[in-house]
Amino acid sequence: MNARLIARFRGxxxxxxxxxxxxxxxxxLNVNGFVRNEIDGDVLLDADGPKSDLKELLDRIQSRPxxxxxxxxxxxxxxxxxxxGFGIR
Incomplete structure (x- = not known):
């Protein structure tokens, strides 16, 4: 089942x-979307794909940032x- 993940990272x-x-x-991973810098210093991740792949992406980001x-x-x-596809904006 596909889902959309929107994550804001601060720090x-x-x-x-x-x-x-x-x-x-x-x-x-089977994810589509983007990651970009926000004007307030955060980083925004906006991605679509199978929920298992999106969870794996989050795990990877949080364990090896x-x-x-x-x-x-x-x-x-x-x-x-x-x-x-997935890219940087």
Whole structure:
């Protein structure tokens, strides 16, 4: 079953390779979407795919982050059924 994951990561997550690390962790998983820096210093992850792959992506990010995650806000919603791949914006 596909789902949509929206996650905001707070802490020292900009300027430390965090987005590139998320992209690396997403490789090999069936996820589509993007990761981007936000103006307030957070990093936003917006991804669609099988819930098991999205959970695996979160586990990878949280167990091997670049930078320091002080807090994260995780939201699960219905999938947008995107098929554009995964990238950095």
């Amino acid at each position: 020292r997550v900009q300027g430390v390779g965090f987005r590139a690390t998320v992209l690396h962790h997403a490789r090999g 670049a930078g320091t995650i002080e807090d994260s806000i995780i939201t699960w919603t219905d999938s947008l059924d995107r098929s554009s």
